Amino acid sequence: MTPPAPLELTVLGAGPAYTNRVGATGASYLVESGGTAVLLDLGQGSFPRLATAIEPSRLDAVVISHLHPDHFIDLVPLRHYLAYQFSPPRRLRVLGPSGLADRIDALHARPGFTAEALDCEQLRGTDQRIGTLTLEARLVAHTEESYAVRLGGPTGPGLVYSGDCGVADDLAPLIRADDTLLVEVSFGAGPVPPGALHLNAASIADLVRTTRPGRVLLTHLQMGFDPAAAIRVVAEASDAPVTLVEPGDVITIDRT
Numbered sequence: 507m508t509p510p511a512p513l514e515l516t517v518l519g520a521g522p523a524y525t526n527r528v529g530a531t532g533a534s535y536l537v538e539s540g541g542t543a544v545l546l547d548l549g550q551g552s553f554p555r556l557a558t559a560i561e562p563s564r565l566d567a568v569v570i571s572h573l574h575p576d577h578f579i580d581l582v583p584l585r586h587y588l589a590y591q592f593s594p595p596r597r598l599r600v601l602g603p604s605g606l607a608d609r610i611d612a613l614h615a616r617p618g619f620t621a622e623a624l625d626c627e628q629l630r631g632t633d634q635r636i637g638t639l640t641l642e643a644r645l646v647a648h649t650e651e652s653y654a655v656r657l658g659g660p661t662g663p664g665l666v667y668s669g670d671c672g673v674a675d676d677l678a679p680l681i682r683a684d685d686t687l688l689v690e691v692s693f694g695a696g697p698v699p700p701g702a703l704h705l706n707a708a709s710i711a712d713l714v715r716t717t718r719p720g721r722v723l724l725t726h727l728q729m730g731f732d733p734a735a736a737i738r739v740v741a742e743a744s745d746a747p748v749t750l751v752e753p754g755d756v757i758t759i760d761r762t
């Protein structure tokens with residue numbers, strides 16, 4: 507049997523909802539493997555980086571973790587690109603929470619606006635095939651319908667992406683040995699304020715102690731938090747490499 511092709515993760519945007527870090531655009535991660543291309547989230551300002559990394563209509567699917575603008579709002583330029591750049595317009599499959607198309611339609615006060623280029627399906631808890639990859643999705647504590655996902659196959663390491671997540675243990679069922687964990691660390695080395703459904707470095711440290719991913723990629727650090735301190739807290743809990751990702755980073759995940 508031929509071994510599964512590696513996953514190549516390209517970070518297009520790794521910012522939170524707002525920031526003073528120039529270029530820290532909204533969450534967006536391109537995953538390519540053996541001819542399959544999947545986009546995880548498309549937050550504010552990240553469409554140009556997507557269009558630089560890949561011709562967007564070549565994507566097999568876009569996966570949206572939840573309906574906060576820093577994770578989905580650049581579906582608007584993606585929809586325009588598909589509808590106006592090509593004749594006839596091209597279409598893309600979008601998997602996300604229920605109500606995604608209605609939310610984008612409402613921005614333009616035009617029912618059917620989204621469906622002119624995007625085929626939206628509800629992301630379900632069951633495994634879904636996208637090209638050569640399998641997508642697993644699990645509900646996590648954040649909005650009413652927020653998902654974390656794992657991209658991979660039946661064997662070998664994969665990529666687990668937290669989306670935004672308020673309870674680190676919600677991610678544990680997705681993580682298999684040697685997976686790469688791409689996880690939000692909104693509150694860095696600081697405490698999580700009461701009621702804020704996001705993670706900090708200490709909660710990720712507890713998670714990696716029990717789940718033992720092969721690599722930890724931190725992201726979505728909020729304005730004013732120290733990247734080095736966040737990395738240090740997680741690294742103390744794990745033998746695996748821990749980094750904070752930036753746009754332009756390319757990470758290869760070997761699946762053999």
Ligand SMILES: [Zn+2]
Binds near residue numbers: 522523576577670726
């Ligand atoms: Zn967010």
Ligand SMILES: [Zn+2]
Binds near residue numbers: 572574648670
């Ligand atoms: Zn959010």
